[in-house]
Amino acid sequence: MxxxxxxxxxxxxxxxxxxxxxxxxxxxxxxxxxxxxxxxSPFKQKRNLLDNYQRLEMVYLATKEYNTLKPSNIEFGLKQPNYTIDTLAYLEEKYPDHQFSLIMGEDNLKSFHKWKNYELILENHGIYVYPRISKSVIPEQFKNHAKIFNISAPIMELSSTFIRQEIKAGRNVRPMLPDEVWKYLDEMNFYKNS
Incomplete structure (x- = not known):
């Protein structure tokens, strides 16, 4: 798979x-x-970052109606700080019958050469890149690369930061969230005082 x-x-x-x-x-x-x-990260305490399991619950609620979209807590048990190369090695060991690729915005591809063992990642895994509004200059080494696939996905400039700011300001964000996620956030009063 x-x-x-x-x-x-x-x-x-x-x-x-x-x-x-x-x-x-x-x-x-x-x-x-x-x-x-x-x-x-235990080294970076973010004031407005919800608990790991609360965020996982929201991903579960958002994806439970989709057969092809799944939540994963695979990094919760890995040593921190964690690197993508370590997660991939762990997944390959745990799921030897699966092939794993990365999905990232083109803004992340711009700095991909700074990732730990990025050459090894590219050698063994595909990267599916979706566009962003702010066009990034892609380094030459990643242009027309056999393992990098550009997907012409719709450009979505909606951000979690914006949603948190809107909730704090008391504005309605319901159309921006899957219905179950909105209900969960509303019931738990998340982000209202962060």
């Missing part, structure tokens, strides 16, 4: 994340997209 790994804090997951994940699975050779919830 071919799995695309979409990493993020998902604080909170929103309709933009789901749109990109679904578009990529529908327009590529991937069988599933796993939303890998990045755990809070």
């Amino acid at each position: 071919k799995i695309g790994l979409f990493f993020g804090t998902f604080n909170p997951i929103h309709v933009g994340h789901l749109t990109i994940g679904n578009h990529i699975v529908e327009h590529s050779d991937l069988d599933q997209v796993w939303f890998v919830v990045t755990p809070q």
Whole structure:
């Protein structure tokens, strides 16, 4: 099975994340997209970052109706700070029958050469890149690379930061979130005072 790994804090997951994940699975050779919830680093305490399991719960609520979109807490048990290369090695050991690729915005591809062991990642894994409004200058070494696939997904400039700011300001963000996620956030009063 071919799995695309979409990493993020998902604080909170929103309709933009789901749109990109679904578009990529529908327009590529991937069988599933796993939303890998990045755990809070013990070295970087972010004031407005919800607990790991609360963010995982929101990803579960957002994806439970989709056969091809799955939540993943795979990084919760890994040593921190964690690097993508370590997560990939762990996944390959745990799921030897799966092929794993990365999903990232083109803004992340711009700095991909700074990632730990990026050459090894590229040698063994595909990278599915979705566009961003702010056009990034892609380094020459990544242009026309056999393992990098540009997916013409819809450009979604919705951000979790914007949603948190709107909630704090008391504005209605319901259209920006999957319904179950909105209900969960509303019941738990998340982000209202952060």
